[in-house]
Amino acid sequence: MAPKAVIRRPARAPASLITAAAVKIKEKSKEAKRRQDLYQSRRSSLVPSQGGISLLEKICALESVEDDYYKRAGIFQEWLVDNRLAPRCAREVALCLLELLDHLFLDGAGHPDGSKLLSAVLHVYPELREATVEEKRVRRALSGWQKRAPAETRVGIPDEVVYAQIGMLLSEGMVLQALCLGMQLNTYFRPGENFVIRVKDVIRPTANKPEVGLVLAPSETKSITKTGESDESVQINGHKAEWISKGLLELCTGRPGHEQLFPFLQEEFTTSFHRSLHLLSLGSYHFSPYSVRHAGPSNDFLHHRRDLADIKNRGRWKSDSSVRRYTKATKLQQLAQEINPRVTNYGTAVMANIDEIMAGRAELPIY
16 A cells, blocks of 8 residues: 655645735736836826827936936927927928037037937937938037037046045035035045935945945836946945045944935035035136046046046946046146145145044144
8 A cells, every 4th residue: 555645734824826916916006106106297298109209218318317308409499489490300300400500509509518409309309310311410510519619628626626625514514515525536426326325225344345335226216327227336445435434334323224325405515515615715617516526537547546447347437438538637637736725735634634533533624
């Protein structure tokens, strides 16, 4: 007689197939509501079959970028009205755009204005891509613009000047704004990226990875960076990293993980940034928070702290041509020599003692 088969029951009964299916439906409904809450308002009143732009085409661009696109496309549409032009097809739209580019060029506008206008028009009139011959003519026109009136090279800010700003922020009691500025210099962040970091996105060091890490656009949040990536990360390391690492860890202590890391808005940070420039009498240089994205790689390259491959990886640039725009070391050196030595000497003193200053073991130098 064959032995009886032993049926082993799991310690915990699995969910029935119906229950599992119900959970999936619930999750799908939750995800559907999330998408509708986020994107329904951005849906065009005209669907693609009526000559409109689809929702997915619209959200290919970040909302802030799309807003800029519509402002620029509005300039094109106003110009069409003013000149009594009514293009009826993609080819005619492209020809009108060519004419407007000539006007902007002769009016002294910069090449980036023309390039951004093309991106805006392509976003609002996606059918323009069908007019391949005319689109090539538009791009050739922009190439001619760049050759005859090249855009000014963006130059970063010398280390000494950024640390002079940090000193001014500290002297005004804006300690967290100073930390935010130092973090951006170290990480090469875009200005807006400082304000999407949550407390839980600051990764504490371990025995195997002794550096503080920052995660951008975690996949769990269904968000992406400007370049369409998620789960990007940057380690706090290199020049003057210690005070930034310690400051970030202290800032996170005892706080809920979902909170925004810095408890102020990007606009408030921009105001304090310009306030520090005003205190240093540097308003005429027209530096902005985006200049700090250039400052990090330019200073690291100038002082031989990182090679181009490391800079490219840290800045999350996809092409070598992109990273070269951010490593204008000689221009940075020239700029440092032009700035009032009182500023650079003050910044050098702050930079040399920043660890001790932040730890409360040294006084902030007097400007």
